[in-house]
Amino acid sequence: MDVFLQQLINGITLGSIYGLIAIGYTMVFGIIGMVNFAHGDVFMVSAFIALIAFLILTTWLGISSIVLALLIVLIVAMLFTSLVNWVIERVAYRPLRGSFRLAPLISAIGMSIFLSNFVQVTQGPRNKSIPPMISGEFVLFTHNNYPVTLSYKQLIIWGVTAVLLLAFWYLVAKTKLGRAQRACEQDQKMAALVGVNVDRTIATTFVIAAALAAVAGTMYLMYYGVVTFSDGFVPGVKAFTAAVLGGIGSLPGAVIGGLLIGLIETMWSAYFSIDYKDVAAFSILAITLIFLPQGLFGRPDVEKV
Amino acid sequence: MTALANSAGENPRPHQALAHGRVDAMAALRDAGITAAIAFGLFLPLIGFQTTVNGENALILITRWPLLLAVVAAVGIGRLGYSVLLEPRLRQRAMRPIATTPSALRTFVGQWFVPFGIAFVAAYPALVLATVGFSRSVKWIDNFGIQILIYVMLGWGLNIVVGLAGLLDLGYVAFYAVGAYSYALLAKTLDLSFWVLLPISGILASFWGILLGFPVLRLRGDYLAIVTLAFGEIIRLVIINFTALTNGYAGIGGIPRPSFFGIPFNADDNGFAAVFGLPFSPVYRVIFLYYVILALALLTAFVTVRLRRLPVGRAWEALREDEIACRSLGINTTNTKLTAFAMGAMFAGFAGSFFATRQGFISPESFTFLESATILSIVVLGGMGSQVGVAIAAIVMIGGTEIMRDLDFLKKIFGQTFDPTQYRMLIFGFAMVLIMVWRPRGLISTRAPSVVLKERKSISADLVKEGHG
Incomplete structure (x- = not known):
């Protein structure tokens, strides 16, 4: 029971990070029907931007308040990552819109290779580790000398994820931008006819996706304290699994899928074999797509002749 | 903005x-x-x-x-x-108006490109020996010739699955790995020769192709790509973790090298050089391997060309264009898809066992997702379905990245600390994006019809419309 509870806490933390990345996949897929392969690498780039911002703040400017530093890092990472994804959309995806269906996928794979190698070349191939930003934990209870803990870091991740998801939900459900986005998702031509700027809406979608990935990247850096250039691929695929599991195109589905993947991964590591935890995630991806292609919350894909 | x-x-x-x-x-x-x-x-x-x-x-x-x-x-x-x-x-x-037929120059080049290309490739080792001499030619034949030909063969194999049948496969490297490990393990335990194990590895790989093809029959497009990616990664992770069989990350070394009809390529008295009365040199083995992979690649191309004229080949192409129309015409899409997966996987298995015997050492590092992405990008960049296009794309992408390995003159421009090799994959990724933006349908986007009435005409890319299968 104690191990289970601890893994539950860890799993929700990991799942929050996956969920934030998964929203990026699901939004982009919903609006232009493309698997944005580079999204995992955008997440990795955001973690690097957060790392650099954190180092500037602490070692150069000498900001000692860790909460303030974290807040600034979060905002800086969101801004710069948004710019990165905005440019990626302009350069690599927009010229290919409405083109042959494999072209954007190959372009995205190329972008993914480019981003991870760009970071490797500019920042070096070694692991970048920083001393823990925040330490300390609540001991919830102790059972058989095994303390079940909830660390401050985990609490911050839960809190930030919850607040940002609420803000994001408000943006999509209640604002004009969100309405435009949903309109483009349903029918781009029709949306353009009623005066929605489709190009701008799609660009905004990429910006929002990147901002959420940047939150995930900052949280990832804070939680693990280490990041390297190849960290984009596996979290990216797992977040994509989460998006598929929740039903691609469905925003609550992405979050719940993320939490489920996080939980399955931590539970699998605790009770079965840590070596095969990625196999578990990939198997879930395959099994979901084969038996439940529309996911938990997605609409079934109606095929028209 | x-x-x-x-x-x-x-x-x-x-x-x-x-x-x-x-x-x-x-x-x-x-x-x-x-x-x-x-x-x-x-x-x-x-x-x-x-x-x-x-x-x-x-x-x-x-x-x-x-x-x-x-x-x-x-x-x-x-x-x-x-x-x-x-x-x-x-x-x-x-x-300019859209061209419905390619220009005369293109038709001329198209007619003569293939025979000239094959002649050049067949004469390549001799040309290299004549130009750079005996000692330096190993690098040119091995790093360029063999390396590019492996990717040409893999590209042609994947072309059956992606280009002809329209099934997007991002886990193709799994079958390559199956072929390589089959050869390595069987050769080390049963001590059979390369030529016996080559078909066996191919059969084992195609068996895996069918096995992994079954669950994904209902999927299409991007979903199919992602599931095949997952399968590819699962096979790689199993190879890493199943250390009792595969030795994990450490890989398998000491894989038997091929012999020339029983004559080994070594410095012994009964080695190739001694038997033929030549001075010993590693070049002979490299040249032999070059012709082996050339023959295998040409076999792949030949089989594909012939298969396109058989009912199964036409069914593949029909499936690519429109799966629903295909089904309503009574084509068994299950069998069609599975044969495509099996054929593609078989050639990957051949290439894998060749890779194992050429390297003498294999490890999971060689079968990462990046390899699958590279092979798929070669097929798509070349123009799906076009064999010449795939070959050109393989030469450009693989040859280009290999050339990046030895651009020492750049050190004179950017200083001694400048290392061109680390920019290899960076440029590779960016080139993928650029080529896609420049030519979304690939380098050679014209389609050659497999059945013609009177004369053979190629169809311009602007008229090709692909169903969203």
Whole structure:
């Protein structure tokens, strides 16, 4: 029971990070029907931007308040990552819109290779580790000398994820931008006819996706304290699994899928074999797509002749 | 904000840098300035700062302002050059009507390219020996010839699955791995020869192709791609973790090398060189391997060409164009898909066992997702379904990255610390994006019909419409 509870806490933390990345996949897929392969690498780039911002703040400017530093890092990472994804959309995806269906996928794979190698070349191939930003934990209870803990870091991740998801939900459900986005998702031509700027809406979608990935990247850096250039691929695929599991195109589905993947991964590591935890995630991806292609919350894909 | 929007060049707007072939200098400068400003924001964190460890093993930051400025200036100048030099031409080209048939020059080149290409490839080792001499030719035949031919063969094999049957496979490297490990394990335990194990590895790989093909029969498009990616990764992770059989990360070494009809390529008295009375040199083995992979690649191409004329080949292409129409015509889509997976996997298995015998050592490192992505990009960049296109794409992408390995003269320009090899994959990724944006349908996008009435005409890409299968 104690191990289970601890893994539950860890799993929700990991799942929050996956969920934030998964929203990026699901939004982009919903609006232009493309698997944005580079999204995992955008997440990795955001973690690097957060790392650099954190180092500037602490070692150069000498900001000692860790909460303030974290807040600034979060905002800086969101801004710069948004710019990165905005440019990626302009350069690599927009010229290919409405083109042959494999072209954007190959372009995205190329972008993914480019981003991870760009970071490797500019920042070096070694692991970048920083001393823990925040330490300390609540001991919830102790059972058989095994303390079940909830660390401050985990609490911050839960809190930030919850607040940002609420803000994001408000943006999509209640604002004009969100309405435009949903309109483009349903029918781009029709949306353009009623005066929605489709190009701008799609660009905004990429910006929002990147901002959420940047939150995930900052949280990832804070939680693990280490990041390297190849960290984009596996979290990216797992977040994509989460998006598929929740039903691609469905925003609550992405979050719940993320939490489920996080939980399955931590539970699998605790009770079965840590070596095969990625196999578990990939198997879930395959099994979901084969038996439940529309996911938990997605609409079934109606095929028209 | 408009600077990059214009680069898409699809919907002309009044304020654009260029109107009717004239170049508006002010607008071009403004665009360049905006692009440079965006580039500054883009590269500020990752190029402007570098994270390194200091003596106490703690992370510190170093600034690289000159490099950042150089990159930003290069981007701005590049954008200026684009709007002054390239854009007017692109605009003119867009004005031209869509060509329904390729031009006469293209038809001529198309007719003679294949025989000339095969002749050149067959004579390649002799040409290399004649130009760079005996000692340096190993590198050229091995790193360029064999390496490129392996990818040509893999590209042609995947072309059956992706190009002909239209099934997007991102886990193709799994079958390559199955072939390589089958050969390595069987050769080491049963001590059978390469020529016996080659078909066996192919059969085992195609068996895996069918096995992994079954569950994904209902999936299409991007979903199929992602599931095959998952399968590819699962096989790799199993190879890593199933150490009792595969030795995990450490890999399998000492894989038997092929022999020339029983004569080994070594320095012994009964080795190849001694038997034929030649001075010993590693070149002979490399040349032999070159012709083996050339024969295997040509076999792949030949089988594909012949299969396209059989009912199964036509069914593949029909499946690619429209699965629903295919089904309503009574084509068994299950069998059609599975044969495509099996054929593609078989050639990957052949290539895998060749890879194992050429390297003498295999490890999971050689079968990462990046390999699958590379092979798929070769197929798509070449123009799906076009064998010549795939071969050209393999030469450009693999040959290009291999050339990046020894560009030592760049050290003279950028200083001794400059290492061109680390930019290999960076340029590879960017080239993928650029080629896709430039030619979304690949380098050779014309289609050659497999059945013709009177004369053989190639069909221009502008008339090819692919179903969203």
